[in-house]
Amino acid sequence: MAEPATATQAAAPAVPQLKDELDIVIPTIRNLDFLEMWRPFFQPYHLIIVQDGDPSKTIKVPDGFDYELYNRNDINRILGPKASCISFKDSACRCFGYMVSKKKYIFTIDDDCFVAKDPSGKAINALEQHIKNLLSPSTPFFFNTLYDPFRDGADFVRGYPFSLREGVPTAVSHGLWLNIPDYDAPTQLVKPLERNTRFVDAVLTIPKGTLFPMCGMNLAFDRELIGPAMYFGLMGDGQPIGRYDDMWAGWCTKVVCDHLGLGVKTGLPYIYHSKASNPFVNLRKEYKGIFWQEEIIPFFQQTVLPKDCTTVQKCYIELAKQVKEKLSKVDPYFDKLAEAMVTWIEAWDELNPTGSSVTNGKAK
Amino acid sequence: SAVHNLSNITDLSPLPDHILIELFLRTLRAGKLTERVLKLFIATGKDEVFSLIQALNIQVTVTPVLPTRALRPDLTSFMNEWRTIFSRFHLIIVKDPDLKEELKIPEGFNLDVYKKPDIDRVVGTSTSTIFSGYSCRYFGYLVSRKKYIISVDDDCYPAKDNKGILVDAVAQHITNLTTPATPFFFNTLYDPFTEGADFVRGYPFSLRSGVQCALSCGLWLNLADYDAPTQALKPEERNSRYVDAVLTVPARTLMPISGINIAFNREVIGPALLPSLRLGGEGKFRWETMEDIWSGMCVKVVCDHLGHGVKTGMPYVWRNDRGDAIASLRKEWEGVKLMEEVVPFFQSVRLSREAKTTEDCVAEVANVVKEQLGSKDPMFARAAKAMVDWVKLWKSVGSSTSSPGA
Numbered sequence: 001m002a003e004p005a006t007a008t009q010a011a012a013p014a015v016p017q018l019k020d021e022l023d024i025v026i027p028t029i030r031n032l033d034f035l036e037m038w039r040p041f042f043q044p045y046h047l048i049i050v051q052d053g054d055p056s057k058t059i060k061v062p063d064g065f066d067y068e069l070y071n072r073n074d075i076n077r078i079l080g081p082k083a084s085c086i087s088f089k090d091s092a093c094r095c096f097g098y099m100v101s102k103k104k105y106i107f108t109i110d111d112d113c114f115v116a117k118d119p120s121g122k123a124i125n126a127l128e129q130h131i132k133n134l135l136s137p138s139t140p141f142f143f144n145t146l147y148d149p150f151r152d153g154a155d156f157v158r159g160y161p162f163s164l165r166e167g168v169p170t171a172v173s174h175g176l177w178l179n180i181p182d183y184d185a186p187t188q189l190v191k192p193l194e195r196n197t198r199f200v201d202a203v204l205t206i207p208k209g210t211l212f213p214m215c216g217m218n219l220a221f222d223r224e225l226i227g228p229a230m231y232f233g234l235m236g237d238g239q240p241i242g243r244y245d246d247m248w249a250g251w252c253t254k255v256v257c258d259h260l261g262l263g264v265k266t267g268l269p270y271i272y273h274s275k276a277s278n279p280f281v282n283l284r285k286e287y288k289g290i291f292w293q294e295e296i297i298p299f300f301q302q303t304v305l306p307k308d309c310t311t312v313q314k315c316y317i318e319l320a321k322q323v324k325e326k327l328s329k330v331d332p333y334f335d336k337l338a339e340a341m342v343t344w345i346e347a348w349d350e351l352n353p354t355g356s357s358v359t360n361g362k363a364k
Numbered sequence: 365s366a367v368h369n370l371s372n373i374t375d376l377s378p379l380p381d382h383i384l385i386e387l388f389l390r391t392l393r394a395g396k397l398t399e400r401v402l403k404l405f406i407a408t409g410k411d412e413v414f415s416l417i418q419a420l421n422i423q424v425t426v427t428p429v430l431p432t433r434a435l436r437p438d439l440t441s442f443m444n445e446w447r448t449i450f451s452r453f454h455l456i457i458v459k460d461p462d463l464k465e466e467l468k469i470p471e472g473f474n475l476d477v478y479k480k481p482d483i484d485r486v487v488g489t490s491t492s493t494i495f496s497g498y499s500c501r502y503f504g505y506l507v508s509r510k511k512y513i514i515s516v517d518d519d520c521y522p523a524k525d526n527k528g529i530l531v532d533a534v535a536q537h538i539t540n541l542t543t544p545a546t547p548f549f550f551n552t553l554y555d556p557f558t559e560g561a562d563f564v565r566g567y568p569f570s571l572r573s574g575v576q577c578a579l580s581c582g583l584w585l586n587l588a589d590y591d592a593p594t595q596a597l598k599p600e601e602r603n604s605r606y607v608d609a610v611l612t613v614p615a616r617t618l619m620p621i622s623g624i625n626i627a628f629n630r631e632v633i634g635p636a637l638l639p640s641l642r643l644g645g646e647g648k649f650r651w652e653t654m655e656d657i658w659s660g661m662c663v664k665v666v667c668d669h670l671g672h673g674v675k676t677g678m679p680y681v682w683r684n685d686r687g688d689a690i691a692s693l694r695k696e697w698e699g700v701k702l703m704e705e706v707v708p709f710f711q712s713v714r715l716s717r718e719a720k721t722t723e724d725c726v727a728e729v730a731n732v733v734k735e736q737l738g739s740k741d742p743m744f745a746r747a748a749k750a751m752v753d754w755v756k757l758w759k760s761v762g763s764s765t766s767s768p769g770a
Contacts, residue, residue: 119526181562191562247565
């Protein structure tokens with residue numbers, strides 16, 4: 001379990017599911033060599049590469065992949081003044097890929113993530129598992145002790161009300177990481193050698209009303225159900241904070257999902273995370289976040305969205321309003337962020353004109 | 365000779381350090397390091413003693429108690445299967461008062477057995493009826509004087525983990541109960557206090573000390589705890605998935621807490637595990653009961669209110685095949701329908717600020733049950749009364765701190 005699978009071990013499924021309905025969004029600043037490892041699983045799918053950093057650099061995409069690539073110049077050209085909401089010099093820029101995609105589903109992965117092996121030594125097709133998670137219901141209203149009841153070999157336990165057994169649509173599938181775990185800088189500094197070798201064979205729905213730290217390294221979601229909430233915030237160049245992009249998106253997304261009655265799953269699939277970033281660099285980026293999250297999390301835990309927020313966009317605009325009202329006192333950064341959240345929605349709606357105001361689920 | 369006279373000594377602190385250590389090692393080698401004697405050594409407050417204890421990995425915590433509910437008279441194979449794990453501990457076996465045959469219990473265990481006459485003597489003949497069927501286990505919880513209780517149904521054997529190693533369910537439950545729970549924010553790498561795991565990026569530091577874990581809910585391989593309709597629909601389905609995780613059930617999230625394999629901190633939430641809801645057609649198979657599910661809802665609501673944690677996941681036990689799901693369908697249908705009311709009800713319960721003890725919380729829940737559910741079905745009214753009676757019973761019979769020494 002401590003090594004990644006090699007490309008030759010990976011066996012592709014006979015029929016790649018959702019081949020024409022799913023885009024793989026990859027932010028990168030270096031190269032895409034890692035795609036070679038994923039070829040058997042990813043090749044049938046369309047890629048959206050978001051190139052961060054110097055736009056004059058050419059990113060080589062391995063042959064045989066069908067892709068579109070956007071660098072900073074493209075982002076500025078397409079969004080015009082609204083491009084200000086897309087981060088620069090931070091993998092948060094990936095959310096531009098979500099916005100330009102025309103597909104129903106998104107899978108996003110970092111370029112230092114490789115194919116993992118399950119305890120039997122078999123290569124894990126992470127994409128296939130994410131699709132399974134997204135295509136089966138979630139159960140946020142009551143906890144099932146045998147985890148995801150829709151998995152093969154599992155079911156609802158005694159005491160689980162039958163009226164809740166249909167579940168709700170799954171909006172997000174959050175995968176995990178073997179080898180280098182997603183620790184913050186202080187933990188990395190204290191435990192530089194700790195590796196995640198525990199393969200937990202479970203998928204579970206995160207209950208309604210419970211927030212979680214969403215990691216963007218190995219994540220899939222239903223763009224039609226929750227896309228506009230997946231804004232990865234203002235990070236990196238010119239911003240006081242970094243490495244909180246996915247966290248921010250996760251808190252917003254969970255609040256919106258809870259409000260609209262959508263589900264969020266976590267657990268399988270695992271990928272093999274190979275690169276530990278420099279903890280000192282990370283500490284400088286996260287520093288403010290570590291303090292701010294003490295205020296941010298109670299804010300999200302107490303947020304109530306009004307009943308008339310029946311679409312993701314409406315929920316998100318309302319959230320932006322509350323961020324401005326309640327978090328600006330923590331730091332003026334949140335003022336900027338709240339504005340960027342609104343800009344993001346405007347840009348989203350511009351790029352996704354039809355069907356963007358469809359009511360998603362029932363507002364609670 | 366000092367080793368042999370240890371039972372007469374009450375204070376070891378006057379002893380010089382080097383003699384104390386020598387005595388400790390001799391006592392250990394002689395096999396006379398009982399809990400009481402260990403406490404004597406600890407009471408000296410000497411660092412050397414503590415280092416020795418740590419180095420030798422001696423268990424200092426209070427020993428658990430296992431009330432095992434005996435529905436079938438022959439406990440021989442059950443006890444023998446668990447012997448290596450159970451034999452270190454004091455067992456409480458409670459015999460279902462409705463069971464007519466004599467119990468068969470193998471030798472070599474440190475145990476107390478309670479049967480109908482004992483139950484009658486302790487709580488009175490009119491009250492003893494609440495302890496029939498699976499609810500007999502609550503009598504064990506009532507009379508135990510230990511800090512931790514572990515409760516396993518007698519149709520469960522030790523399971524093997526993914527590596528084929530026998531799971532020490534007791535040790536895992538104790539680990540769960542003696543490490544903090546994290547109910548206020550979800551950790552995506554599950555229990556951060558497990559070896560090899562930690563809190564992930566984005567987990568607020570102020571929440572990282574966690575709270576006391578009051579309840580540990582284990583799982584089942586082979587025959588999972590499904591209800592009768594599910595098992596009847598999938599007669600061949602057996603749970604073969606060993607999920608290597610423990611996680612805290614988030615605050616305000618409710619779940620079906622099965623009584624088949626649980627452990628809890630009796631000092632903290634003893635009164636909240638209670639026999640109260642009895643189905644009209646309650647039977648002798650797990651899928652013909654809801655008593656544990658009801659009790660579990662109360663426990664979770666109380667824990668959430670008092671800020672205690674509830675963990676779920678490992679340990680697994682191996683649950684043997686028993687009973688006919690289809691035959692049970694008619695009996696359990698009542699329980700299945702009930703959950704439609706019970707779940708939204710408990711999700712809406714809010715306890716008052718004044719409810720600061722477990723007993724107060726249980727009494728308040730009983731009140732709300734009576735007011736909101738009592739009129740819908742006499743079963744709920746009876747359950748509410750049973751809860752109130754239980755708190756009284758607990759106060760008179762059950763409550764007392766764990767006695768010092770063995």
